[in-house]
Amino acid sequence: MTEKKPKISEEVAQVKKALKTVSKKYDIEQYEAVMGAQKALYDSIDEEASLSSERVAEQVFGDNHQAKQEFLEELDQKGIQREIALEANTPVFERKYQKQKLKLDNGIEIVVPAELLKNKDYIEFVTNDDGSLSVILKKIESIKNNF
Template structure:
């Protein structure tokens, strides 16, 4: 990664002021370079929505005028502060702007809202010339890059990636994409679509299928994972075929429910690696307190694990062919 510009503006909601940096941070500041790199890496390994750049005129102007990077960041910071200052639920913070060249993506502009958090720190004070080490609360601590950033944008020549948090207060709900960037019809998050897909399958399976909830959930997750791995999308026709098999009425009702919920037959997934990893394992909780974390590839392999129904109606889980045991204490 090559850093071209990093500029940090302070949005001080307590005082009602924006403190604009008049100069970029020095490229020789290795700590800032590491911070930016980790923020980008954390973002790329999280869930975000993706839009064509042309759908966000404010950011398209930012990209096209990036030769005037300093001035653009100042205007953005002032406009952003004006948009959030009346919402009591949105904390103050820094707006971090960076213009970088990534090895795999080329030139990228990033905008990260670094929300302040409260932490206790030590403070050296003097009481009548006597040194006292005190503990005080600092209300302007920036998040560590490992935490991830709740509101962040990455812009390249064609696409915009957005990760954002919704704030709800007395003034209503506020979303950066809708209420500041003025994006029309922001795409649903993939995880939101998956949640709706699972709910629809569970509801329909109760009507058309004799299998228990565990079997249906397992088949659904397996189908989602296989669709992602094979085609890089969530193909709901494929999921219906796997889960409902020959039950054509169930398949038709499933597709009808998704249509009513405005979920496309094929759900585009902007971050394949994140979701493949998310769904590659299934966590099973037994009512006796035991939890099992199983790779999805082994779930139907009876040489590795088998689920049995006992004569008394209880279930047993048999784990087979284990070469060694390791206690991760």
């Protein structure tokens, strides 16, 4: 009897879970970790038609080799492949990861294209002296209200 292969969405959920666990351990803000992962997943899908856990690790943990290693080891322990082929599902996943929806605690919602998430020329996240965050949007030529 062959072992049933997990659904791609289940594997992605395990990647996200491991990401949150390791980023919390290394005091990385969850919003930063999720944004980095979303950007890495989008780039990986767009360029390779696969989800690359190693690319996620690099994007989120950068020079923190210990955190990267722990993240990848946690995925290995869960039996998650480092490259998850999307096959015919590429367009579905591209649409899903092309935008990041941010919900702020004051009720403001912002939808940001994945390719701009880490581009400080367009959007910047600043930690204020009191520990709160500011979101700065830049280079905006017009605002459209979809009423």
